[in-house]
Amino acid sequence: MAKEVTSRSENYSQWYNDLVVKADLAEQSAVRGCMVIKPYGYAIWEKMQHELDKMFKETGHVNAYFPLFIPKSFFSREAEHVAGFAKECAVVTHHRLMNDPNGKGVVVDPDAKLEEELIVRPTSETIIWSTYKNWITSWRDLPILCNQWANVVRWEMRTRLFLRTAEFLWQEGHTAHATAQEAIEETNRMVNVYADFARNVMALPVIVGHKSPNERFAGALDTLTIEAMMQDGKALQAGTSHFLGQNFAKSFDVTYTNKEGKQEYVWATSWGVSTRLMGALIMSHGDDNGLVLPPKLAPIQVVMVPIFKTEEEHNAILDKMYEIKKELEAAGHSVKVDDRDTLRPGFKFAEWELKGVPVRVAIGPRDLANGTVELARRDTLTKESAPMEGLSARIDALLEDIQKNIYEKAATYRAANIRKVDTWEEFKTEIQKGGFLLCHWDGTPETEQAIKDETKATIRCIPEDTVVCEEEGKCIYSGKPSSRRVVFAISY
Amino acid sequence: MAKEVTSRSENYSQWYNDLVVKADLAEQSAVRGCMVIKPYGYAIWEKMQHELDKMFKETGHVNAYFPLFIPKSFFSREAEHVAGFAKECAVVTHHRLMNDPNGKGVVVDPDAKLEEELIVRPTSETIIWSTYKNWITSWRDLPILCNQWANVVRWEMRTRLFLRTAEFLWQEGHTAHATAQEAIEETNRMVNVYADFARNVMALPVIVGHKSPNERFAGALDTLTIEAMMQDGKALQAGTSHFLGQNFAKSFDVTYTNKEGKQEYVWATSWGVSTRLMGALIMSHGDDNGLVLPPKLAPIQVVMVPIFKTEEEHNAILDKMYEIKKELEAAGHSVKVDDRDTLRPGFKFAEWELKGVPVRVAIGPRDLANGTVELARRDTLTKESAPMEGLSARIDALLEDIQKNIYEKAATYRAANIRKVDTWEEFKTEIQKGGFLLCHWDGTPETEQAIKDETKATIRCIPEDTVVCEEEGKCIYSGKPSSRRVVFAISY
Numbered sequence: 016m017a018k019e020v021t022s023r024s025e026n027y028s029q030w031y032n033d034l035v036v037k038a039d040l041a042e043q044s045a046v047r048g049c050m051v052i053k054p055y056g057y058a059i060w061e062k063m064q065h066e067l068d069k070m071f072k073e074t075g076h077v078n079a080y081f082p083l084f085i086p087k088s089f090f091s092r093e094a095e096h097v098a099g100f101a102k103e104c105a106v107v108t109h110h111r112l113m114n115d116p117n118g119k120g121v122v123v124d125p126d127a128k129l130e131e132e133l134i135v136r137p138t139s140e141t142i143i144w145s146t147y148k149n150w151i152t153s154w155r156d157l158p159i160l161c162n163q164w165a166n167v168v169r170w171e172m173r174t175r176l177f178l179r180t181a182e183f184l185w186q187e188g189h190t191a192h193a194t195a196q197e198a199i200e201e202t203n204r205m206v207n208v209y210a211d212f213a214r215n216v217m218a219l220p221v222i223v224g225h226k227s228p229n230e231r232f233a234g235a236l237d238t239l240t241i242e243a244m245m246q247d248g249k250a251l252q253a254g255t256s257h258f259l260g261q262n263f264a265k266s267f268d269v270t271y272t273n274k275e276g277k278q279e280y281v282w283a284t285s286w287g288v289s290t291r292l293m294g295a296l297i298m299s300h301g302d303d304n305g306l307v308l309p310p311k312l313a314p315i316q317v318v319m320v321p322i323f324k325t326e327e328e329h330n331a332i333l334d335k336m337y338e339i340k341k342e343l344e345a346a347g348h349s350v351k352v353d354d355r356d357t358l359r360p361g362f363k364f365a366e367w368e369l370k371g372v373p374v375r376v377a378i379g380p381r382d383l384a385n386g387t388v389e390l391a392r393r394d395t396l397t398k399e400s401a402p403m404e405g406l407s408a409r410i411d412a413l414l415e416d417i418q419k420n421i422y423e424k425a426a427t428y429r430a431a432n433i434r435k436v437d438t439w440e441e442f443k444t445e446i447q448k449g450g451f452l453l454c455h456w457d458g459t460p461e462t463e464q465a466i467k468d469e470t471k472a473t474i475r476c477i478p479e480d481t482v483v484c485e486e487e488g489k490c491i492y493s494g495k496p497s498s499r500r501v502v503f504a505i506s507y
Numbered sequence: 508m509a510k511e512v513t514s515r516s517e518n519y520s521q522w523y524n525d526l527v528v529k530a531d532l533a534e535q536s537a538v539r540g541c542m543v544i545k546p547y548g549y550a551i552w553e554k555m556q557h558e559l560d561k562m563f564k565e566t567g568h569v570n571a572y573f574p575l576f577i578p579k580s581f582f583s584r585e586a587e588h589v590a591g592f593a594k595e596c597a598v599v600t601h602h603r604l605m606n607d608p609n610g611k612g613v614v615v616d617p618d619a620k621l622e623e624e625l626i627v628r629p630t631s632e633t634i635i636w637s638t639y640k641n642w643i644t645s646w647r648d649l650p651i652l653c654n655q656w657a658n659v660v661r662w663e664m665r666t667r668l669f670l671r672t673a674e675f676l677w678q679e680g681h682t683a684h685a686t687a688q689e690a691i692e693e694t695n696r697m698v699n700v701y702a703d704f705a706r707n708v709m710a711l712p713v714i715v716g717h718k719s720p721n722e723r724f725a726g727a728l729d730t731l732t733i734e735a736m737m738q739d740g741k742a743l744q745a746g747t748s749h750f751l752g753q754n755f756a757k758s759f760d761v762t763y764t765n766k767e768g769k770q771e772y773v774w775a776t777s778w779g780v781s782t783r784l785m786g787a788l789i790m791s792h793g794d795d796n797g798l799v800l801p802p803k804l805a806p807i808q809v810v811m812v813p814i815f816k817t818e819e820e821h822n823a824i825l826d827k828m829y830e831i832k833k834e835l836e837a838a839g840h841s842v843k844v845d846d847r848d849t850l851r852p853g854f855k856f857a858e859w860e861l862k863g864v865p866v867r868v869a870i871g872p873r874d875l876a877n878g879t880v881e882l883a884r885r886d887t888l889t890k891e892s893a894p895m896e897g898l899s900a901r902i903d904a905l906l907e908d909i910q911k912n913i914y915e916k917a918a919t920y921r922a923a924n925i926r927k928v929d930t931w932e933e934f935k936t937e938i939q940k941g942g943f944l945l946c947h948w949d950g951t952p953e954t955e956q957a958i959k960d961e962t963k964a965t966i967r968c969i970p971e972d973t974v975v976c977e978e979e980g981k982c983i984y985s986g987k988p989s990s991r992r993v994v995f996a997i998s999y
Contacts, residue, residue: 042638042641044573044574044634044638045574045578045581045634045637045638046574046576046577046578046625046634049574049575049576050574051571051572051573051574051638052571052572053571054569054570054571054653057569057570057571057572058569058570060572061570077546077549077550078546078549078550078553079543079544079545079546079549080543080544080549080552080676081536081543082536082537082538082541082542082543082674083541083627083658083660083674084538084541084597084674085538086537086538087604087612087613087615088612089537090604090612090613091612091613097612097613102603102604102605103602103603104602104603104604105576105599105602105625106599106600106601106602106603106604106615107597107598107599107600107627108598108599108600108601108615109598109600110595110596110597110598110662111594111595111596111598111662112579112582112594112596112598112626113594120579120580120582120583120589121579121582121583121589123579123598123600123624127598132615133538133597134604135575135599135627142536142537142538145537146534146536146537146543149534161546165658166575166657166658168575170602170603182574182575182576184572
C-alpha cells in the first residue's frame with residue numbers, strides 16, 4: 016500500500032482524517048484552525064463551484080462581491096444575529112505594524128488603532144443589507160438576486176479539516192423581495208437547488224426539511240436544510256436556506272415604494288453551502304481503501320496504469336495509452352496516464368484508489384497484443400476485460416453507472432439506518448447506535464433542549480414529507496400530542 | 508441621457524469615477540477603502556478570471572487555497588519583504604466580542620487577545636513557503652506550480668475604486684523550482700501569459716519589461732511587468748511576475764535533495780494580476796459616453812432595443828427579437844433584449860452605451876416589415892442597416908472587428924504618446940504632457956530617485972526590446988553612459 020489508511024471500524028474519526036490528509040485534499044496550516052486546501056482537494060471544490068454556479072445562474076442569480084470586513088456596530092443592529100455571530104470572530108483593531116523599537120522583528124503600531132474595530136465576516140447579511148439600502152428605492156428595483164463566492168471566518172475552538180475550520184470557503188446568496196410570498200418561494204427554490212446538487216452531482220441522498228426554532232439561523236424566521244447521513248450514522252447539515260422576513264430590512268432601514276406608492280420594508284432570504292460539502296463527500300462515499308469520488312466531481316475520472324517488464328514494453332504501452340487518452344478526452348472525460356517509471360503498478364493502484372479515481376485502465380503486453388484493457392471500478396473494486404475498440408462508449412456507461420451506484424449505496428445505507436422510535440426508553444438506546452430516528456415531538460424548544468441535554472441528539476429537520484412523517488402521535492419525551500414525526504440524530 | 512458622465516477633457520479623474528459608479532461596476536462600501544463590486548462589474552471580472560484560469564491551466568498550473576491570516580512573525584523572516592509589506596495592513600488582535608457590560612452593543616473581549624497577532628494577507632509568499640517546506644523533500648517533488656484566487660488587504664490611505672483599494676481580489680501564482688534557470692523561465696512565461704491576455708482579451712497594448720531595482724517587488728531579484736498607457740498619458744502597471752531567487756526558501760528553510768543526493772535551496776517565482784485590471788480596462792477604452800468593452804469581456808455582447816408606438820408593434824418586435832436572440836445565443840453570443848416598456852429608446856440607447864455593450868440591434872416596425880435591423884457599434888458609434896437573414900454571421904464579424912479596432916485605437920494612441928527624450932530640460936517639460944518617455948538612464952537607483960523627486964516620473968520598465976531601446980547614449984539626468992533607453996512615465 017502507498018499510504019496506510021485507518022479502517023472505519025477501527026477509528027472512524029481517524030479514518031476521515033487519514034483520507035483528507037493522505038489523499039492530498041487538505042492539511043492544517045501554520046495558523047490555528049485554518050486549513051490549506053491542496054490542489055487535488057481544490058480541484059474537487061472547483062467542480063462543485065462550477066456546477067453550483069451554473070445552477071444559480073439558471074435560476075436567475077448574479078454574482079457580486081462585498082467587503083471582507085464588517086464594522087463592529089453593524090452586528091448590534093439585528094438582535095438575534097449579534098447573539099449568533101458576533102461572538103467567536105476575528106477582530107481587526109489596528110492597521111499598521113512597525114519595527115520593534117527593541118530591534119526584534121515587527122510589532123503593532125499603537126498609533127494605528129482603528130476608531131471602530133472591524134470584524135472579519137462570519138456571514139455577510141449585515142454588510143450586504145447596509146449596501147442594499149442604496150440599491151433599493153422602488154418595486155422596480157426588486158427582486159435583487161445576488162450570490163457571493165467568498166471566504167468567511169468563525170473562530171471555532173475545536174476544528175476538523177473541512178467540517179469545522181476557522182476560515183472556510185463558501186457561497187452566500189442574499190436576495191431582496193417585494194413580498195413575503197416571493198421570499199418564501201426563493202427560500203424553497205434554493206434549498207431544492209442544493210438538494211438537486213447533492214443528489215445528482217455529489218451522489219448524496221439528503222432529506223429536505225425545516226429547522227426547529229432552536230436550530231435556526233440567527234435572525235431567520237425559517238431555515239430550510241438538507242441533511243445527509245454519514246457512514247457512522249451521524250447527520251451532517253450540508254446546506255441551508257433562510258427566510259429572513261423583514262428583520263434585516265428593519266435593522267438597516269431598507270424600504271421600497273410599492274406599486275400603490277406606499278413605503279414597505281423589503282423581504283429577505285439568504286442561503287449557503289461551504290467547503291464543508293467536501294467533508295460530506297468524503298464521509299458518505301469513502302471506504303477503507305480511500306476516497307470514492309462520484310464521476311461528476313472527480314478531477315481525474317480515468318487513470319491509466321501501464322504493466323510492463325521492459326522499457327520497450329513500457330514505451331509501446333504508453334504510446335497506446337496516449338492514443339486512448341486523446342479519444343477519451345475528446346468524449347469529455349478527464350484522463351491521466353501514470354507514466355512514472357520508478358513505481359510498481361501495485362503501488363500506483365493503491366495510490367489512485369486512495370485518491371478515489373472512478374475508473375482505472377491497466378494495459379499489459381498481453382492486453383496490447385490482444386487489443387484489450389483491464390477496467391477496474393473504484394466503487395465496487397471489480398475488474399473486467401474490455402476491448403480497446405469502443406472503449407470510450409464502455410467508459411461512458413461505466414461512469415454513469417458508478418455515479419448511480421454510489422448514490423444508491425448511500426441511499427441503501429441511509430434507509431437501513433432510519434427508524435421510527437416511539438418511546439423515550441427506546442430513544443435513549445437507539446440514538447447511541449447512530450442513524451436517524453423518526454419521532455414525535457411536542458413542538459417546544461424546551462423539550463428539544465431537554466432531549467439534547469440528555470442524549471446530544473438534536474432535531475436535524477422537520478421534513479415536509481407527507482408519507483412517513485405526517486401522522487398523529489405523542490411526543491417521545493413529554494407525551495404531549497404531536498401531528499408529525501421529525502428527524503432526530505447526533506450531528507457533526 | 509440616462510446618467511450624466513463628466514467628459515475626459517473636463518476632469519479625467521471624475522470621468523473615471525463616473526464610469527465606475529454610473530455603469531454599475533463598483534461603489535464605495537461602509538468600510539473605509541473597501542469596495543462593493545456590483546453584479547455588472549463582477550461579471551466582467553468573472554470573464555477575466557475564466558480566461559486567465561484557462562491560460563494558467565494550459566501552462567501546467569493548478570489552483571489551491573492558503574489561509575487568509577499570516578502570523579506576524581512570518582513577515583520578519585524575509586528582510587526586504589517585511590519592509591515592503593508588513594507596514595500598512597489589517598491586524599487581527601482578538602478573537603471574541605462580548606456584550607458591552609454597560610449595555611451598549613458589543614465590545615472586544617479583553618480576555619480573547621491572541622498570543623500572536625495575525626495579519627490579513629497582503630500577499631501570500633510567507634504562508635505559502637512555510638507550507639511548501641512540508642511538500643518538498645526531493646527533486647521529484649518539483650516543480651510546484653500553484654495558483655490561488657483570493658482576496659488580499661493592503662491598508663491604503665488614499666483609495667480609488669479598482670485602482671487602489673484596501674481589499675482587492677486577485678490571483679497569485681507561487682511556484683517552486685529545482686534550478687534558477689527553470690524559475691527564470693517561469694517568470695518569463697507568466698509575464699508573457701499576462702501580455703497575451705492583455706492584448707488578445709482586454710484589447711490592451713502593453714509593454715513588457717523589467718522593473719528597476721527601486722520598483723521591484725519586496726523580496727524579488729527581478730520583477731517583470733506589463734505596463735499600459737491610459738488615456739491621460741499615465742502608465743498603469745497591469746501585472747507583475749517575480750523571480751524570487753532563493754530568498755523565501757532560505758527564510759523558511761525549504762530545501763530539496765537533488766539527483767546527486769545533495770541538499771539545495773529551492774528557487775521561487777510569484778506572479779499576480781488583480782481587480783486593478785478593471786481600472787485599466789475602463790481607462791484605456793472608455794469615452795465620454797461611457798464604457799467601451801471589448802467583446803471578449805462584455806457580459807452582454809449584443810443588446811436589442813425595440814422601437815415602437817403601439818403595444819401591438821412592441822409585441823411583434825419582441826417576438827422577432829427573442830427569435831433572433833436564440834439564434835445568436837446558439838452561435839455563442841450573450842444577448843439581452845431590453846423589453847422594459849416604460850422607458851424610451853433614446854434612454855435605453857444611452858444606458859447601454861454607458862455600459863459599453865459592443866453591439867446594439869434596434870428594430871422598428873419598418874425594419875420588421877423589411878426584414879432588416881439597425882446595427883450600431885459602440886466603439887465607433889456608427890450605424891448600419893443589415894438584413895435579418897444572416898445576422899448572426901454579420902454580428903460575428905462585427906464583434907471580431909470591434910475587438911480588433913479597440914486594440915488598434917489604443918495602440919495608435921500609445922504610439923502617438925511615446926517619444927524619445929534626450930535632455931533633462933526637455934524631460935521636465937515633456938513629462939508634464941503625459942505619455943511614455945524613452946530615455947537613457949545611468950542604471951543607478953540614486954538617479955531614478957532624483958528624477959522621481961523632481962518630476963514624480965518613475966521608470967515603468969526596462970523593455971527587452973532590441974529595436975528602439977537598445978542603443979548607446981547618455982543618461983538624461985547624470986550624463987553618464989547608458990547602453991539602452993528605458994520607459995519613464997508618471998503612473999497610477
